[in-house]
Structure formats: structure tokens, C-alpha cells
Amino acid sequence: MTVIAQLSFNGRIRHRRGESFKPRHCLKRQEWYSWKPRPKALALPDPATPTGFVSLVSAGPGDPELLTLKAANRLSRAEVVLYDDLASGPVLDHAHPQAELIAVGKRAGRPSARQDHVNALLVEQALAGRRVVRLKSGDAGFFGRLEEELVALAAAGIAFEIVPGVTSASAAAAAAGIPLTRRLTARRVQFITGADVTGQLPGDIHWAAIADPAVTTVVFMGQRSFPELAAGLRAHGMPGDTPALFAESVGHPHQRLIRTTIDGLDRMLQGAAVTQPGLIIYGPLAFDI
Numbered sequence: 324m325t326v327i328a329q330l331s332f333n334g335r336i337r338h339r340r341g342e343s344f345k346p347r348h349c350l351k352r353q354e355w356y357s358w359k360p361r362p363k364a365l366a367l368p369d370p371a372t373p374t375g376f377v378s379l380v381s382a383g384p385g386d387p388e389l390l391t392l393k394a395a396n397r398l399s400r401a402e403v404v405l406y407d408d409l410a411s412g413p414v415l416d417h418a419h420p421q422a423e424l425i426a427v428g429k430r431a432g433r434p435s436a437r438q439d440h441v442n443a444l445l446v447e448q449a450l451a452g453r454r455v456v457r458l459k460s461g462d463a464g465f466f467g468r469l470e471e472e473l474v475a476l477a478a479a480g481i482a483f484e485i486v487p488g489v490t491s492a493s494a495a496a497a498a499a500g501i502p503l504t505r506r507l508t509a510r511r512v513q514f515i516t517g518a519d520v521t522g523q524l525p526g527d528i529h530w531a532a533i534a535d536p537a538v539t540t541v542v543f544m545g546q547r548s549f550p551e552l553a554a555g556l557r558a559h560g561m562p563g564d565t566p567a568l569f570a571e572s573v574g575h576p577h578q579r580l581i582r583t584t585i586d587g588l589d590r591m592l593q594g595a596a597v598t599q600p601g602l603i604i605y606g607p608l609a610f611d612i
């Protein structure tokens with residue numbers, strides 16, 4: 324599939340098929356921020372106006388074979404697809420050839436569309452009576468700002484559905500050949516974020532919970548803050564030789580899986596440049612398999 328990033332008449336970034344590819348990181352910062360939602364986008368729906376329907380669809384980690392049948396079906400029927408950076412690539416081949424593809428993704432450390440602009444665009448497209456897919460990476464319900472978009476749709480009276488999918492957490496464990504739970508040693512799994520809205524390690528971490536040695540912990544968006552997290556874990560009694568998995572670009576051709584320990588990963592990530600999405604999984608992992 325060939326896709327081009329271009330700005331429409333009102334300055335939005337659009338990706339269309341059939342033209343040469345221009346990676347989004349080549350776009351200028353002002354191209355991301357130049358568009359403004361039209362005033363009507365925030366108006367409540369006029370009962371006489373046909374409203375569209377929004378499917379909030381989980382794209383899985385990137386491997387199109389990990390799309391659900393329901394996700395592929397919704398993509399093939401959508402008139403417009405608003406997709407995240409991590410939900411692009413071959414999964415978009417399932418979209419209808421005539422569908423309009425709009426990149427609205429956010430990526431740490433890169434120029435990104437603002438969440439209120441994404442909400443407004445979603446509402447605007449649905450109020451125009453179109454069948455809309457909002458494509459989110461992994462499972463849409465994990466760390467994907469799903470709630471903000473649901474609130475905007477509900478406030479505008481727009482009908483929606485959520486299509487669940489394969490989170491990168493379970494895809495990473497599967498790719499590494501390990502389970503996330505273990506009958507005797509890991510009876511609980513917790514998913515946490517390593518970055519708050521400012522990109523820093525959240526200040527209100529429940530250290531006793533995340534240093535529990537009998538739990539598998541999955542850290543999303545945690546590469547940059549892991550050295551600080553690792554120091555806190557050790558300070559709360561977690562042994563530095565606790566098994567840790569680093570899973571980068573799961574489901575993509577350049578996938579990287581590293582079996583190490585909390586101390587080993589701490590050393591590896593000290594000052595490392597983060598260019599790819601990565602997950603950290605630590606706890607009593609089945610590395611003996």
C-alpha cells in the first residue's frame with residue numbers, strides 16, 4: 324500500500340492511497356498544529372442531521388494477522404479511518420480502497436495531534452453522517468485515551484461501539500514464548516504506565532504493589548523512566564536479579580526480545596535513545612522454559 328501525508332484545504336493531515344509515501348516524522352511541526360476544528364464540530368447534534376456511527380477498533384500490536392475478524396470487518400466498511408501512529412502500517416490494508424485515512428496519532432517525543440483536536444475531528448466526521456473507524460494500537464482499552472474520546476462522542480449524542488483486540492502485553496509474552504500468569508508463582512498480572520502526561524514516571528506509584536515479587540508486572544511507555552523505576556523497586560525490596568523481558572516493536576518485522584533482569588535492563592536503558600515502542604515485563608517469568 325502506498326500512502327501520502329498531505330494537508331487538506333483546511334490544514335488537516337490526510338493520508339491517501341495511490342501516491343508516494345512521506346513518513347509523518349518528515350512533516351513540519353506547524354503542519355500538525357495548523358488546523359482548527361470548525362465551530363460546528365463542537366455543537367450538539369441537530370436532530371434533523373443524520374449522525375454517523377463510530378467504531379473504536381483495536382488494531383493489535385502491528386501484525387495484521389493479530390487483527391480480529393470484527394476489526395477487519397469494521398475497517399473494510401469504514402468511510403473514514405482515524406488512526407494512531409502505532410496502528411498504521413499493514414493493518415491499514417484492510418481499510419476500504421476508497422476510505423479516507425487520517426493520521427491522528429500521538430508518539431512520545433514527536434510532534435503529535437492534540438487530544439482535543441482528535442476528539443473534535445471524530446465528532447465532526449460522525450456528525451457528517453459518515454461510518455467512522457477510530458483505530459487504536461493493541462487493545463483500545465489500555466492506555467489509549469479511549470475514555471476522552473468516548474466522553475466526546477457521548478456528549479455529542481453519537482452512537483459508538485468498542486471492538487476489543489490483542490494488547491501488546493499479551494503479544495509480547497506470546498512472542499517470547501512465556502505465559503503472563505503462573506499457577507503457583509504469578510497469580511496476578513498488573514499493567515502499569517511508566518509515563519504520566521508529562522512523560523515522567525507517575526508520582527503516585529503504589530510501590531508495594533509493583534515491587535510484589537509474586538506478580539507479573541507489564542510496564543507500558545516505560546523505557547525512558549525505567550532506571551528510576553528500577554531504583555524504586557530495589558528500594559522497596561525487589562531483588563535486582565528478578566527476571567525482566569524487554570519487548571520492542573512486537574509484531575513488526577524488526578521485533579526485538581531481550582531476556583534479562585531488572586538490573587540488566589536498568590543498565591541497558593540508562594541514557595538509551597527511544598525510537599521504537601517497547602514494553603517491559605518483570606516478575607517471576609518462566610525463563611526456564
Ligand SMILES: C[S@@+](CC[C@H](N)C(=O)[O-])C[C@H]1O[C@@H](n2cnc3c(N)ncnc32)[C@H](O)[C@@H]1O
Pocket residue numbers: 384385409459460461462463464465466467489490491492542543544545570571572573574575600601602
Ligand atoms: C499509548 S500505549 C497503547 C497501548 C495499547 N493500547 C496496547 O494495548 O498495547 C503505547 C505503548 O504501548 C506499548 N506498545 C504498543 N505497541 C507495541 C508494540 N508493537 N511493541 C511493543 N510495545 C508496544 C509501548 O509501551 C507503547 O509505548
